[in-house]
Amino acid sequence: MTAHPYAGAVPGAGTGSGARAYGSAAGTTASPIRYPDTTSPRAMTVRGWWLVVLNLLMPGSAQVLAGNRKLGRFGLYFTFGLWITAILAFVVYQIWPQVLFSIATLPIPLTIVQVVLVAYAVLWVVLTLDTLRLVRLVRAGPRARTAIAAFSVILLTLTSGGAVWGGYLAGVQRDLVNSIFSVQAAAEPPVDGRYNILLLGGDAGEDREGLRPDSMTVVSIEADTGRATMIGIPRDLQQVPIAADSPLIGTDYAPDGVYDCGSDCQISFLYPRVEAFDSDLYPNAEAEGSLPGIEATKDAIEGALGLTIQYYVLIDMQGFSDLIDALGGVDINVTEALPMGGDEELNEVEGWIWPGEQHMDGYTALWYARSRHSTSDYDRMERQRQLQTAILQQFDPVNVLSKFQGIAAAGAQVVKTDIPQSTLAYFVDLALKTKDLPIDNVELTPPLIDPENPDWDLVRQTVGDALVLSSSTDTPAH
Template sequence: MVRKIKWIFLTALFLLLVAVGYYTYAFLHFANNIQAKPDNTKLFSGITAQNTTKVSETYTPPKWEGKQRVNVLLLGGDSRGLKKNEIPRSDTLMVASIDPITKKAYLFSILRDTYVKIPGYGDDRINSALALGGPNLAMRTVGDLLGIPIQYYVYTDFKGFIALVDAIDGIDIEVEKDMKYSDSEDGHEYDINLKKGMQHLNGKTALQYVRFRHDALSDFARTERQRKFIQAVAEKMQSTSSLIKLPRILNSVDPYIETNLTTTDMLKLGSLGYEAKASGMVSEQIPPSELLIEKRVGGADVLSVNRDKLQSYIKALFEDRDPSLSPNQVPATKDNGKGGTNNSKTTNGSAVLSSTPKTGSMHN
């Protein structure tokens, strides 16, 4: 009997070691493949040597030691119709920010028509920074706008997004209304046709959901949907079933992702990201509606913002106080009976669009 128990124990130990080895190999293989290398970038080979030098001289991403807030720029590229080695504009810009002390997570979606100063290139829409100088320039531009250090970036395109959603077996989400749009320039590959109501979205239909912007609210509603969807993905990725499938998930998205995260940083950030529960994520549109300034530049509608006011707004969010109040106006907090404090900002991952500007002809 003792001998039988011993063999059962040894067999279980062996299987555990095999599983650990498999997961370790899958992660290391994934980490090595998606790391950007200056002399061998798989997704940004079109950046000229002149641009790369220009960016490296003006911005070196700050190091993250693991104790201070970490900020990651999430870039979604639209590579449709590009010539060989041509760099896309960023179709989506988001910043994921996590405080390693409080484990509180924030997700900011930046309106892509926000008119900003791009270092070395003058004033332009923020989504053009990626095309002008690659991820480093995009990080510098976003960091200057928000007033926070951007340590890392993660880039993917439509195919990477589809692969990720399919790898986690789709997402159940409430589609707010019927969404329909047709574009023959893509050979109708990315047409949008969704019905209102609870839907199980696979990779292709999820892409339709987060891309739709052909209504009165345009990019304002689109960025809100993107934050809502990313939170749903984060919650599913934290589930036990997704963790079991992690090697397959990593293998599926591997060809479509690039990042400046090192393997060590991925491990630290992955552990922190798991501890920061997605259900409590603070979700915000940037610039917020109350700070938006509508402008016309070169005959086109763009969005502007007072950078100092925006940075004060971001700081207030991080300090867990009402951004509409100055620090000396903040009322004393009261215990809410659950060990927390009352706060006027919602953290349900879906920011309310109040006083939304009427701009409806923004850049596509």
């Protein structure tokens, strides 16, 4: 009896007509994926589609079935690892979202995410190119060759390109965190169940020397619920009592504990003066992520309101428009016509913001916050608070993710703060709670408070009552 010519041969060995004959014979008993009938364009076309779809659904499976099993297993392990990680992330987000917020706000986890995503992108390129090799396009039907190749390239662009883009965004986020948030600053505990954050709007316009805080707001947030109260502080507030432990006390600023020298001692003047002439009063400020002028302003506001200010956020109003443009604009209900550019009587007006619902770009929103020639400083304060609230409400995950690169680039130039990196996850979680709750507003302005001769007992009682009301009811305080 004559032995079969391929008896004892290694499956798939050999080339040419003999190998094709074996493939045809063995295809009835062996895997048609690994040992296809290469003489059948129809079979090779079906096999090709199977391989590219499997490579999409389970990268590495095409190699396990038809190619290098070692490479395929590595791809499958990597893929299953990412699937398991994604499932765990979803479960953790439902139970303890701060864990994921920590990953998204700390440089080391973000670096790990970036490396993993880039590695997966490279692996997907390797597996896709190897899958195309295994498909053997020249054996597929003539019309199917282009379709299979084009489909593979499109999928490669979407999958591998998506992973690279995700890695890039992780790097952008890491750089943003490092550029804005402090590493040196220590985490502060809540006081009376609240975090009090000083929000300063610094205006360094072309007509100014240096930066001066034209907008001062204390955002008081309940540590448990996220309910927030915004306390507006007039920039022309005078006779301000200074916090008892401040280095300003006993100096020319506050020899008797009060910052009082008439109209030349408005609270907004503390920042530029201490920065320019007496920064040595706060020698550790910069090492702790702050500035001497900011620390002096915090001491004054703590003394005025009777609150402990744990952190500050300084927003440069000149760069504010970039942030709003990055968000895609902001929706504001305008109640009166406001000039943009200056005084109407001096023919300085560049345009007008008209009453009604307006979708503002950054330039218009900046003038909405700064316009002063037809209204008072206290009207400006109210508009600035309105703008801050509107921006907060637009920081939803979809909007931020879709425009993340622009927001990050603007934020790095606009914002300075001493909020530590170690507390970012907590404050992200708290901000999401705040976004879904009404925000209460307290304005320490006339006729309630006279900025030139404030009744400090009334100021503290007003603030205290507002915080108690905010804690006990869902009705906004006014």
